[in-house]
Amino acid sequence: MTSAIEVVDATVHYGDVLALDGVSLTVEPGRICGLLGTNGSGKSTLFKTILGLTRPDRGRVRLLGMDGARARRKGLVGYVPQTEQVDWDFPLSVHDVVMMGRYGHMGIRRRPRPADRDAVARALARTDLTDLARRRIGALSGGQRKRAFVARALAQGADVLLLDEPFAGVDKRSEATITDLLRRLRDEGRTLLVSTHDLAQVPGLCDEAVLLQRRVIARGTPAEVLHPEIVMEAFGVHVGEESGSTWTR
């Protein structure tokens, strides 16, 4: 079986700074993998490497058994950005943003055809945003914003979704909605790589997890990776008994 995400021995330097040190990561299709680590642990760099935005000094990336660039051209790679990376004042509606997921399938002018409109309508319905389609993207709540970008990836037809901190700026109720949505996407055979430093969300969402600290410190089931000693080493905190608490460091 071909892996959905396959990173082999990726090493990335920024100048003299070693950002990733021989990182290997494999995610099989139909799995949700949590990518855990502190700020500066290399999570963003690994995301950029998988997306092909950063070229590793050493190592390689394959997505769905093909070269990353080919997978991207086919529209198989969806990206859900971090909240801070989006200009929420941008004059676009939710519908406009989701339609951008279709651009790779359109002609030179990117004029939507009926098939594109259908795909957008379906994606909006899946993410429960149909009634908000005409709203400005920035007028949505934190959880709705995340769902809008998931909808963009769905409209695109992505099989591999990369989600950067999907629980940041999201209230408790929306957390459950998002977790539920992501698990249903997984059940349909999509593969999700979810970067988060919100450890409380990991057991309820992920099938497996990888703990990163420039290199892979631990991998396995959420329970294995969230072992108190391992978390202590990476995050410098104790895993308390009070489940549901959020570790930000």
Added chain:
Amino acid sequence: MDALTAAVDWFAVPLQFEFVRRALLVAVVAGAVCAVLSCWMTLVGWSLMGDAVSHAVLPGVVLSYMFGLPFALGALVFGAGSVALIGVVNRTSRVKEDAVIGVVFTALFALGLVLISTVPSQTDLGHILFGNVLGVSDTEILQVVVLAAVVLVVVWFKHRDLTLYAFDRTHAHAIGVNPRLLETLLLGLLAVTVVVALQAVGIILVVAMVIVPGATAYLLTDRFERMLVISMGIAVVAAVAGVFVSYHANVSTGGCIVLAQASAFTLAYLFSPLHGVLGRRRRRALSAVLPDAGAQSTARQ
């Protein structure tokens, strides 16, 4: 009735002169093209880039006049060259981008000033710096119209991609659309547009034409398509108003056009129902009475 006749005459009398009609044509065309591009400039945050490219074309314009070439040729070479130079220095040094832009455009502008002083009486520095829309020649009009048409056609084909680039470069990359290419396209369009607008308002004020209409429209709507239309409308009205006011008051045409745009911005800044300083306050007062009226503004927080 007398007031009506006076109003008609206010427009009709200047229109009897060919130089006024030509000035109107150039000002409206340049204003409209700049207005279209200004929407993306506002959203991407490239006002400094607009300033840089417009100043950097000066040596190109001077050299064109010296060698009897079309002014647009030299301007385009130096406009595109400055963008490339800024990109190279930015990527290969630790100096931050805004500083690189500052260094490159002032250096090229200074080169233009030195060049111009070597050819006394040949070209009028004032006309290049501040525009001379009342004295444009046939070939200059032709260059303006051709370049404007090129920009509008390219924008007609690629406007959705440019918005994609402005909104989310990472997504563009993820779906196999090269953001670098779109950035280059947008910079190229900026360079050509600046050259178009030079004839209307001169080098110094070009940056206003590629920023102010878009920024004004941004205060008036939350829909990008509407923003394009509003921006163009503002620019065309400002161009017409600027030409006529400058004729009657016998003052700088470029100055009048840009002042008209700035007035539109000021009005939008104060009174825009969506994002104006006073409009917002009124809506907040309204929402205290009618809870529903403020629903959208609170959701935005």
